[in-house]
Amino acid sequence: MSNAMIEVECWFCGESLIVEDKPVEMNYFGKHIEERNFHEYCKPLYRKKRDEIKEEYIKLKIEVMFERALRMMEKQDGFHINDYKEASEVVGELARKNSKKFDSSHEMMAAMELINNRIHTKVQYPLNKRRIDMLLPSLKVALEIDGVHHNFIIGKDSDRDIEILNELNKDDKGWEIVRIPTKIIENNLKELIPTIRHIYKEKQDLRRRNGGFIPSYYSRTNLSSHLKAVQGVDDPTVNSYRDAVFREDSPS
């Protein structure tokens, strides 16, 4: 026996709609579910409107992220934001063209700093089935920008790290994964490149002394002393690097 028919209101157009008066369905967890009512012909119209809103939202999200990145740079002590016009245009264009290129303002800031220092930067570099935040071929660094969930920089290689390193070191040895906490970017973007170099060197030295491995006893205490060492580093190699590694192609 079929259920009785009842008159309801279409969620999209507000006109009346006749539907079967089905008993309330239960989902797998025993919860009652009830969905909104739509005319069949109103469903695609509603979806289209929803997708347009989503698209607009993503566009605006990128603009807000970008503006926030520039504001954070502007507020840093002694930071010359006006030297970053060109780098900011590269990053802005990249982000607008592909909404998946940057996940955060911090990633945008890091990219601007690298580009401004003429370090060839490949953003969201695909490697096997993984994605690396930024690949820096001239430094042999796979850069990951980390938020709160990873608060130590040098730790022993995870399975994921080993997979990535094996792939990168296949043809050309000496690659490292360098994780930079967002704090460094937020506090002093100028420390980004010296910190990358410092951590890279530290990891390579540790490997050399430990038969290719990063020892598991390398701890947060080591890290904090290393970060102190990096504070205020004025790395002359950074400046000489500007011209040396500049490539005409923008990051992709």
Ligand SMILES: [Zn+2]
């Ligand atoms: Zn309708």
